[in-house]
Amino acid sequence: MARARNIKPGLFENEELAELGPFDRLLFIGLWTLADREGRLEDRPKRIKMKLFPGDDYDVDEGLAALADKGFVSRYEVEGFAVVEVANFLKHQKPHGTEKDSLLPDANGFLTVNERGKGGCVTGGKHLVHVSGVPAIKGNNVNPTLDNGSATVAPQSDNALILRFTDSPNPEEEQELAPQEQRPAPEPEQGPPANEAKRGTRLPADWTLPDDWLAWALSERPEFGEAAMRKVGESFGDHWRAATGKGATKLDWQATWRNWVRNQRIPIGVQRAGPSLGSRPSNFVNLPKHTPDMYREESAHDGPNF
Incomplete structure (x- = not known):
């Protein structure tokens, strides 16, 4: 089944790929659309030709050999499977979370089984299962327990893809379409500090305002001052620890x-940054002093009093 995939600008600047013919380069792009979420497809040149070049006089088997010689794909047979695997597929492609698991093993005979949550979307956890231990799939028969597409994914979303178009300012830095390298074992993830709230969890009961959060808040609202901002942090913790439901x-x-900091009002008694009202010069200075003599009537006056 063909799938939508992402093409990066670095593809057209790759010197190794540029040495191949135009149809070979087009074949390489076409393989992405035929490959599963692990970058694998069956090594069946005639079927590939009918999918990608139905009206062209082009030898797909020779094209696959040329791509394999440059390291852009690998071709192998394991446990009765003939497979083409695209090099560095997951480095450059982001399959949708609901795309079903691969039914083709890697060069060592292992299938990748993704853990899936509600709606059939991958959660990030995965484990390997050797194909020899799955009788239903050995010999190219579909194993229902591994077919996540029909069991856990709605038909209309089985082939949905999130397209991510990322332009790299330095194609050489990204090593676009470099020959496949052996993937090192993933390093264990380091959890956040104990006083920092994890994403998607409740605010811990012992949560305190982290220093970097305080520094950001003071840079955003310098009129508060450190002591007042720490009280804002306490109110933040008290509010969200007491919150219930989805909130x-x-x-x-x-x-x-x-968002909490930006919506805070300035505490009573704390002035905003800048000159205060008391520091402004008065407009009523250097005025003449008023004395009783200024309003004394003259004793001798002729004529109207105006």
């Missing part, structure tokens, strides 16, 4: 803190 769980607590 008690935020996707991003740091963004929530920023």
Whole structure:
């Protein structure tokens, strides 16, 4: 089944790929649309030709060999499967979370099974299963337990893709379409400090205002001062620890803190930055002093009193 994929500008500047013929380069792009979420497809040149070049006189088998010679794809046979795997596929493509798992093993015979949450969307967890231990899939038969498309994904979203168009200012830096390198084992993720709220969780009972959050708040609202801003942090913690329902769980607590700070009113008794009212010069200075003599009537006066 063909899928929508992403083409980056660096593709056209890759010197290794430029040495191949135009049809070979087009074949490489076409393989992305035929590959599954792991970048694999069956090594069946005739079927590939019918999918990508139905009206052209082009030898797909020779094109695959040329791409493999340059390291852009690998061709292998394992446990009865003949597979083409696109190099660095997941580095440059972002399959949609509901796209079904690959039914083709890697060069070592392992299938990647993704853990899925509500709606059939991958959660990030995955594990490997050797294809020899899955009798239903050995010999190219579909194993229902691995077919996430029909079991957990709605038909209309089975092939939906999020397209991410990212222009790289330095194609050489991104190493676009470089030959496949052995992937190192992923390093364990480091959790956030204990006093920082994790994304998508309740605010911890022992949460205190982190220093970097305080520094940002003071740069945004310098008129508060550190002592007043720490009280703002206490009010933030008290409010969200007492919150219930969906509002008690935020996707991003740091963004929530920023909105909280921006909406705070200046505490009573704290003046905004800049000159205060008392420091402005008065308009009523250097006026003549009023004395009783200024309003004394003259004793001898002729004529009307005006």
